Amino acid sequence: MAKPKILVLDGFGLNCERETAIALSEMGADARVVHFYKLQTRREKLEEYAGMVIPGGWSFGDDIAGGKVLANRIKYRIWDQMKKFHEEEKPIVGICNGFQMLVKLGLLPNLSGRVEQEVTLTNNASGKFEDRWIALAPQKKSVCPYAKEVGWISAPVRHGEGRFIAKDEKTLERIEEMGLVAFRYACEGGKREENESVGYPLNPNGAQNDIAGVCDESGKVFGMMPHPECSIFEWQHPNKEKAHAQGSRKFYGNIVKEAAKF
Amino acid sequence: MVSRIEVALKDGLEDPAGASLKRRILEDLKINSVSSVRTASAYVIEAQLGEEELQKIAQEIFADAVTSGAFVNAPCIKEGFAFAVEVGFKPGVTDNVGGSAKEAIEDCLGEKLEGGVYTSRIYFLYGNVKKEEAERIAKEMLANGLIERWGISKDFEYANAIAQVPKVLPMQPVPVQNISLELDDEKLVSLSKKRLLALSLEEMERIREHFADGKVRVGREKEGLLAMPTDAELEMLAQTWSEHCKHKIFNAKIEYEENGKKENINSLFKTYIVATTKKAGKGKGWLLSVFSDNAGIVRFNEEWNLAIKVETHNTPSALDPYGGALTGILGVNRDVLGAGMGAKPIFNTDVLCFAPFEYAGMVPPKLMHPKRTLEGVRKGIERGGNASGIPTVNGAVVFEPRFLGKPLVYCGTCGIMPAKIKGKETHKKEAKKTDRIFMVGGRVGKDGIHGATFSSVGLDEDSPTSAVQLGDAIVQKKAADFLLAARDEGLYNAITDNGAGGLASSVGEMAQDTQGCIMHLERCPLKYPGLAPWEMLVSESQERMTVAVPKEKAGEFAALAALYEVEATDLGEFTNSGYFVAKYKEKTIAMLQMEFLHKGVPQMELQAKWEERWEEKQGKYEIPKLGEALVRLLARPNICSKEYIIRQYDHEVMGMSALKPLCGVERDGPSDAGVIAPVQESKEAIAISNGICPRYSDADAYWMAANAVDEAVRNLVATGVDVQTIAGLDNFCWCDPIYTKENADGKYRLAQLVRANKALYEVCTAYGVPLISGKDSMKNDYRNGSIAISIPPTLLFSAIGKIKDVEKIVSSDFKEGGDVVYVLGKTFDECGKSEYFLEYEVKGGKVPRVDAQANFKLYACLASAIKKGMVRSAHDCSDGGLGVALAECGIGGRLGVRVDLEKVPREGGLADDKILFSESSGRFVVSVRKKDCAKFENEMRGCAFGKVGEVKKDDAFEVKGVGEHGAIYTKVGVLLAAWQRTMKW
CATH class of the missing domain: 3.90.650.10 (PurM-like C-terminal domain)
Incomplete structure (x- = not known):
């Protein structure tokens, strides 16, 4: 089987392209780091890719709000390509800054189907940027294919604006009902009590319902704040004497598997 | 035409930035009248835009559908606050957010803006706040008058309180002038x-x-x-x-005089620095470019080279801590980007020296309170590293009262580049x-x-x-x-x-x-x-x-x-x-x-004269209760946990970091060095550490420098680096060493500099550590009328070394109950200027010496034992000595320890307090599986080591002494609390 070609976006201060591409290739993808200008000038054609990952970083310095200026740039410069890609239901995954961008652009959770912002990722309740290893529990109810059989994930968060808040109660309810929550912050081992927050610092930013990652109705558009691409090898983990990397590997493997369908 | 868009959080939403400001106003400025703070931003746009366009950009770019509203040419909050403080930049100061906002507006409108976009922040202070208090808050916390302007208003007209557009007004350029030098002296x-x-x-x-x-x-x-x-x-x-x-x-x-003997030194750089590399670098083909480029360049493996540089940015950081540190980081990143054909930065390392943050004395004109300096510098490093996508993997923070005169901000970066591009070597x-x-x-x-x-x-x-x-x-x-x-x-x-x-x-x-x-x-x-x-x-x-x-x-x-x-x-x-x-x-x-x-x-000609000023005779003191002393030491600013600072730096972006600054089961124990595996296809790694001990300069800058080198090397060895692969970077920060009438101590300070160089040469050549890059900053003095503050002479020694297999690195935390604990290296009566003597205000004492020969042998043996997988944890003993090192290993692993001080290798006649808190160089605390003990001891043959006890299965921390005071019975939890409470901000 040919390796699915997955595009990892780069430029304007995105900066996790290296490890994201490594994680994807490690799990069997033909991952290519592509600078934004190449899409804009059509030197690279998005339609030739089977998946797209917008990695973490500080696009435009997080000025105004994390992901906002990049979302705006995508909307006004390459939206035609993105729209087509999105309509074909190819995987679109945003990590950290990429997640912020997808939310600000309105691709997540996109309940209305109109690609308008419905939730946000705002300043951490602690008021601080934090680099902290956390645990993630995949949600059984989730329609997201990337969360399937993941077990649990041990990975760092590294953000100052990761607090998930929905526009209103109803929006949050619908996100929950439709199974759009793919990952929640949890205790070591991915354990958590249903309907009970794990609290700070396990939930590092004060996100509603401990939400760490959400998808759209198709499950294919997905974003999360933590960085599983940083726990692909055991040596990356602070506690090296325990095996921790399987969850992250499975997660990236799932993305590659979905991309392979195109 | 000028328009203004204000952005504020929606009513009822909490404002974390405002909440933490409120806390700092209370804690740092001791102003308790502020009941809450709300923050907002303002964007002043200089362009011909219609109402419709302004509304479009306000909603699409500045507002957030969930959290914040945007207001065009209208105040975001009209009433209810006591004061609104608006802070914007002075004309000509780089406005990062303004630049991004301009790009976003241009994308949105599909046209270029002629004018600029200028940002400011608005702080609404609520409560029974007095005008003077609002002014103090503005001046001492929110704005830096050097680069920012601010206005204070009681009502919604705050927007008029600062000039609308901080534009640099067109100036008439000064024509080129000729300057006559035909003048008298x-x-x-x-x-x-x-x-x-x-x-x-x-x-x-x-x-x-x-x-x-x-x-x-x-x-x-x-x-x-x-x-x-x-x-x-x-x-x-x-x-x-x-x-x-x-x-x-x-x-x-330099004419250097010591005990009446004179010595002529033609260039410290050639005599000590270059000579060190000549001697220690012999046969080391991996040294590719030293001293000649923006950064030192070494070979990592056949395919990759590394470029590394450590800089200082002290004076700018004294004036504007945030901007100074930020430009320091970005500047050293550019050094690496401009080394050879250009290397991509892969990590930062930062070492900071401040006056104690609890300083309560008068702050001299033009200087800032050390806590404010610390916060600004921390934030500058956060922005510089995080936003650039370069992890900050290692560092240190040192507190000493004289850094009030000038804080030291050392910024280091390492970059990687292919050894060859299109067949051409990249280090040339x-x-x-x-x-x-x-x-x-x-x-x-x-x-x-x-x-x-x-x-x-x-x-x-x-x-x-x-x-x-x-x-x-x-x-x-x-x-x-x-x-x-x-x-x-x-x-x-x-x-x-x-x-x-x-x-x-x-x-x-x-x-x-x-x-x-x-x-x-x-x-x-x-x-x-x-x-x-x-x-x-x-x-x-x-x-x-x-x-x-x-x-x-x-x-x-x-x-x-x-x-x-x-x-x-x-x-x-x-x-x-x-x-x-x-x-x-x-x-x-x-x-x-x-x-x-x-x-x-022209070459300068200078004079240096050394005099013994340190009284080694130790003052009288009563030995305190050891458990209590350990708790007090753990809480000292130089020893306590720096988690507050470290966590706000991204230490793992790029996915290369193997040993992070925080380690252990709860990821909050201290690491000795940072370890990075920079190449995807290879398990080889690079480790980075720093040694710095300005306190010892008061006794002799020779031992200050020797200990700095030893500490950095020791830190690397503790993680699994082979000494043969280590290279060093020297970075001298001094007080004015040129003798003049106004600088009467110049000769002594220059003698300190000479002695530090001698030590650098001696220790580096003994260890075989070549120097690859360095820097000096020689005028770290503050003078204003009768107030003169000079920093203690400080050498930062940064070291890098190679690790063959990233999967075999060792961290400092105890791993498992039952493991056997060893102390490696000999303890001497060396408490002079130690954290222990400073805490108990004991005068005098010997500062630690460095026995480079003995240490070198020990380091080689330990490296070999680590390579063979016998060592489960290794931690160096430095500030606070063996007692603190044991506590830190226990804190990292959340495991107790049982230790008998009788078994610690030491000079004769040492009392328990000195065994525990002397800061002798060349020592480690190591833990080893019981079954590996015989092999390990065989490996350490000929070195000073002692089997002192074992890791406990619970959290009891027990030390048995040799003397009458000799006992500590406590819990790791107690030590952890003491260690963490000082900087829990």
Whole structure:
């Protein structure tokens, strides 16, 4: 089987392209780091890719709000390509800054189907940027294919604006009902009590319902704040004497598997 | 036309930034009247925009559907607050957010904006706040008057409280002036001072002599230049000859006197630094480029090279801690980007020295409270590293009262580059004749003019504010992305950064390859009009690189820059004329002989006299209860957990970090070094550590330096580095070592510098550690009227070393109950200037010596044991000695320990307190599986080591002493709480 070609976006201060591409290739993808200008000038054609990952970083310095200026740039410069890609239901995954961008652009959770912002990722309740290893529990109810059989994930968060808040109660309810929550912050081992927050610092930013990652109705558009691409090898983990990397590997493997369908 | 959009959180939403400000107002300023703070932002847009357009950008760009509303030409909050404080930048100060907002607006409207976008922050203070309190909050916490302006208002008219557009008004550029040097001595000196040239009388005379030379005159006449130097020439010489660029003190002739014996030293740099590398670097083919480039370059493996550099940014950080630290980080990143053919930064390491943050005394004029300095510097590093996507993997924070006069901000970066690109070795570069001179990145403004000369004089009340700059991490990131792409395409011959001295230095240095250049300054892209040509030459505006591009590739180079949305300007070409020529609108404004520019500076002649000032006789004291002493030591600022700072730095972006600054089961124990595996296909790793102990300078700068080297090396060994692979970087921060009437202690300080160099040579050569790069900052003094504060002489020794297999690295935390605990290395009666004696105010005592031979042997044995997988944890003993090291291992693993001090290898007659808290060098706490003990002990044969106890299965921390006071019975939880509480902010 040919390796699915997955595009990892780069430029304007995105900066996790290296490890994201490594994680994807490690799990069997033909991952290519592509600078934004190449899409804009059509030197690279998005339609030739089977998946797209917008990695973490500080696009435009997080000025105004994390992901906002990049979302705006995508909307006004390459939206035609993105729209087509999105309509074909190819995987679109945003990590950290990429997640912020997808939310600000309105691709997540996109309940209305109109690609308008419905939730946000705002300043951490602690008021601080934090680099902290956390645990993630995949949600059984989730329609997201990337969360399937993941077990649990041990990975760092590294953000100052990761607090998930929905526009209103109803929006949050619908996100929950439709199974759009793919990952929640949890205790070591991915354990958590249903309907009970794990609290700070396990939930590092004060996100509603401990939400760490959400998808759209198709499950294919997905974003999360933590960085599983940083726990692909055991040596990356602070506690090296325990095996921790399987969850992250499975997660990236799932993305590659979905991309392979195109 | 000017419009204003304000953005504020929606009602009822909590404001974490406001909440943490409220806390800091109470804790740091002791103002308790503020009941809450709300924050908002304002964007002033200078463009002809209709209401519809303004609403569109307000909603699409500035508002957030969930959290915040945007208000066009209307206040976001109208009433209810006591005071609104609005803080914006002064004209000409880099406005990062304004730049991004402008790009977003342009995307949204599909057209370029003519004017700028200027941002400000608004703080609404609620409660029964007095006007004076609001003013203090503005002045001492929210705004820095050097770069920011602020306004305070009681009502919604706050928007008028500061001028609307902080635009630099068009200035009439000062025409080029000629400056006569035919002056008497006194006037020459005052000219140097007035123009901030920082040149000595002798140097001024040398310049005068040069311009008076008949041949020089004739040459100048041909170019239409007067015999007198132009302002541009004088400024260029001053920058190029500055202490900052030419290291005049390190290259001086020194007469050193010790106990009546005199010794002549011709250049500390050659005698000790270069000599160290010659001796210790013998046979080490992996040293590729040392001392000659912006950074040292070493081979990592067959395919990859590493470039590393550590810089200081002290003076700017004293004036504007945030901007100073930020530009420090971005500056050292550019050093690496400009080393060889250009390396991609992969990690930062930062070491900071402040006065204690609980300082309660008077803060002298122009200085800041140390807590404010710390917060600003921390934030600058956070922005510089995080936003650039470069992990901060290791560092240290040192507190000492004299750093009130000048904080030290050491910024280090390591970068990686392919060993060869298109068949060419990347650690070499050479500009060629007819190559175009390109300036890439940011634009030129008045910021940072005189940075190089300014850092070469002490800080006093008249220090100029133009030396303060703000960096833009994203402009630089974009430039770096472009340059690395251009490098891989082979589009240039040489590259260097624009740091101290601006274009004058960067182009001037690169022009040495061809022996000449010609620049056309009117092509310089400016931030605003009105700069004099000399200002364009020496401005230190940030985010700029200078690149030598072959003529035939200039088009391709410029086109690629445009795609990356990076500004690249062709300023002229490299020649072999023998002259640095600068023109402005076709008129020659500077023409300096390359030879004179770079080699004309006269060698200084200085005197140094060593005197024993330290009283080794130890003061009387009563031995405290040891458990209580340990708790008190763990809470001391120099020892306590720095988690508050560390967590706010990204330490793992790029996914290369293997040993992070925080380790252990709860990821909060201290690590000895940072370990990075930078190449995907390889398990090889690089470790980085820092050694710094300014306290010991009061006894003898020799031992201060020796301990710094030993600490850095020891830290690397603890993680699994083989000593044979270690290279070092020396970074001296001193107080003025030049004797004058006003600086009566100059000879002693210079003697301290000589002794530190001797120690550096002795210890490095004993360990076989070559030096690959270094830096010095010699005027870290504050003077204002009767107040004089000088920092203690400080050497930062940074070390890198290689690890063969990243999966075999060792961290400091205890791993499992039942493991056997060893102490390696011998403990001596060395409590002088120790954290222990400082805590209990005991005078005197010996400071730690370094027995390099014994240590070297021990390090080799430990490295071998680690390589063979026998060691489960290893931690070095430094501040606070063995007691603190044991506590830290326990804290990391959340496991207790049982130790018998009788088993600790030591000199005879030591009481328990000294065994526990002496800071002798060359020691470790190590844990080993029971079954590996025999093998381990065999490995350590011939070294001082003691099997002192074992790791407990629970959290009981038990130390059995040799004397009557000798016992500690406590819990790891108690130690953890003490260690964490000091900086739990």
